[in-house]
Amino acid sequence: MRNIFSSHHSNTSSSSPSVSSHTSPINQYTFSQSLMEENIEIAEALINKWNPQGSAYTTVSYLFTDDRKEAKEFLKSIKDLQKAMHFLVTEQSTTSEKLINAQNLMQKAMKRLEKEFYQILSTNRAQLDPESISGRSSHASDLSRTSTSDFEDEIQSEDEIQSASDSISEVEQASTVAMSDLRSIAECMISAGYGKECVRIYNIIRKSIVDEGLYKLGVERLTSNQILKLDWEVLDFKIKNWVGAVKIAVKTLFQGERILVDYVFANSDSIRESCFTEITKEGANYLFSFPEFVAKGKKTPEKMFRILDLYDAISELWPEIESIFSFESTSSIRTQAVSSLIRLGDAVRSMLTDFEAAIQKDSSKAPVPGGGIHPLTRYVMNYICFLSDYTAILSDITADWPLPEQTSLPDSYFEGSDIDDFSTSNIALRFAWLVLVLLCKLDGKTELLKDVSLSYLFLANNLQYVITKVRSSNLKFLLGEDWISKHEIKVKQYCSNYERMAWSKVLSSLPEDSTAMLSREEAKQYFQIFNAAFETAYRTQSTWVVSDGKLRDDIKVSICKKLVPAYQQFYDKYRVTVRDERNFQSLVRFNPDDLGNYLSDLFYGNGISGSSSRGSHSR
Known part of the structure; x- marks a missing residue:
């Protein structure tokens, strides 16, 4: 009754x-x-x-x-x-x-x-x-x-x-x-x-729809241990699938069920809540526990971006999660989503710390052939550039995570820029610090190079690569134009030091006083000294590399401007003087145009090419 x-x-x-x-x-x-x-x-x-x-x-x-x-x-x-x-x-x-x-x-x-x-x-x-x-x-x-x-x-x-x-x-x-x-x-x-009978029917049918929907989205009910044992390739696929599935599950599956239950049982708050909880709680709790299980696994560099994808998906959906699962009886679902965010954030901070430590501990001893781009430079900069695509997420994760005191950037690092801009952006400061750690490590790598001039070329190459990567990524907006300009000046300084060290002997092989008159024997001696110095410099540097096309051209033009006019003056003045020498062709091996031809072959890392055939004896 x-x-x-x-x-x-x-x-x-x-x-x-x-x-x-x-x-x-x-x-x-x-x-x-x-x-x-x-x-x-x-x-x-x-x-x-x-x-x-x-x-x-x-x-x-x-x-x-x-x-x-x-x-x-x-x-x-x-x-x-x-x-x-x-x-x-x-x-x-x-x-x-x-x-x-x-x-x-x-x-x-x-x-x-x-x-x-x-x-x-x-x-x-x-x-x-x-x-x-x-x-x-x-x-x-x-x-x-x-x-x-x-x-x-x-x-x-x-x-x-x-x-x-x-x-x-x-x-x-x-x-x-x-x-x-x-x-x-x-x-x-x-x-x-007779509400109990009505609710029983509703729950049975609608829960089957939710479970079926999650299954079709590829949401498998794996335990934490099962996830931890998966190979990375398999786990990577499941993470990518989850990122796509969770958006559909929240904005379509759970949102649709909430709308329906709110309408059908509009006159009973308690029934609306009990039905929605019964229908969605099990599936939603598992869905939002998956990222936490992933975050508990081994933290390797390649997992960083997938972890960030998981974090981004949940944080982006949080307003909907909070609204859809607003009932007291679904608080465990909200708690699980927050728990996953916390775990993922901890994992990201841990991996950032490990990444910095890995740069500092790099112990590779093999010198880079030709002073080119070091593998560490490529790896670190590519990694950081990808990280910069997650600036907003990383800002959230690192907001309350201060840099250790020992990693405070020296003021000289920001010379010529507004340091206050970095101090108000924790994530910008972290990216700046990671780049500095790399540059300091590269500076130490120069000890592996026996030629000082090659060391400067190595630093110019790698710093130019860093600048190029910064300009072509979100790092440009994080580090700013002042940072880029300051480091471009450093590249020019490295190039200047390289030129001075690598070509000083060639330039000094010509008479210091261009107005002084030399005897035939003195002129012959200067031609011989110049030939030897130039051939040595060319032979040595023919295997060196400058990867950036513009930098390569700038260096060659700069060398030409210093070397060719000085040699042109000496050549024009004393070529006639030694013309009658029996070994004239071997004595005057280069005309001024030849020097430009030889220099144009440099910095491709190909070794000595057929450029020597361009000498005056073959013309």
Whole structure:
């Protein structure tokens, strides 16, 4: 008799028709009793007609599908039957047989509504799938504001549905009707005290949809130990799949379920919460625990970017997660998402620390051939450039993570730039520090090079590579133009030092005083010294490398400007003097144009090419 004492309905006196003040108590009782008995008779006829255990027709047909007008009357009859039962229970003179009959009718009616509720949920899976519902959330919100206090007003006529659905698609129209019917049935059953049966059906069907949705998204239910044992290639694939899946799961699957449950059980906060929790809690908790399991694994450099992808996905979705799982009973889901964020953040900070330590501990002893780009430079700069694509995420992760005191950057590092810009940007300071650690390490690598001039070329090459990578990535905005300009000046200084060290002997092989007159023997001696010095410099540097095309050209032009005019002057002045020498061709091996040809072959790392054939003896 659970429905009789439902607190959702008004007292019998308020629901009974008004009676004239002149009507006697006996007449009033007779009139009310007659009206209630008539209500029971009307309800009995309609309920028995649609009794699930009745005729074969009612067994295979459905009220809300076949006759919406009669469905409206069916719900009204249940409401009238409920009023009659309240009246009967308050009248002590009423026979128990009438009350028992009314209760039996209510049970039959609830059986029919159970069947109708199940049929609507199961046959409208496509129309009520989370994607369709989440895509029309604004319309669902409008529906949820519709008053459903009167069951007889809940089942809309076809004209009303068509009028309300002119601006939406056919699928949306079908889902609108299904959602409206579900809400009508749910409120009727809950009001009659049969909410438990309604909730059971709803939870079974909708939970299967959530579980199926997660399965189709590739969300596997692996334990922490299983994830830790996966090869990186397999785990990498699963992480990429998860990043795509979580966005769909939150914005479509869970969002759609929240919209649907909020609408169907709009009049009961406790039922809305219990249903949504039952449907989503298990799947959502596993979904958001996956990143935490990954973060517990071995922290290697290649995992950094996947960890950041996981962090980015959760942090980006956090407003939706907080809104969708706002119930107290789903707080564990929010807690799990936050826990994963914390774990991922810890993993990133740990990997950044390990990355810096790896740069400082690099112990490679093999000198780079030709003073080219060191493998450490390529690796570190490529890694940092990729990291700079995650600036916003890293800023969040490192916001409350101060740099250790021993890694404070020296003021000279920011000479000519605004250090305050770095001090207000923790992440910019960290990137600047990582680059400085690399440059300091490269400076130590010059000890492996025996030629001092090659050491300067090595530093120029590597610093130019660093600048190029900075300019072509987000590091440009983090480190700023002042940083770039300052380091470009350093490159020029390295190049100048290289030229001075590598070509000083060649330049000094020419007379210091260009106005002084030399004897034939002195001129011959200067030609011989110059030949030897130039050939030695060329032979030595023919295997050296300058990777950056512009830097390579700038260096060669700078050498030409210093060397060719000085040699041109000496050549023009004393070539005639030694022309009659028997070994003239070997004595004057180069004309000024030859020097430019030889220099143009430098810094490709190819060794001595056929350039020597360009000497004057072959012309």
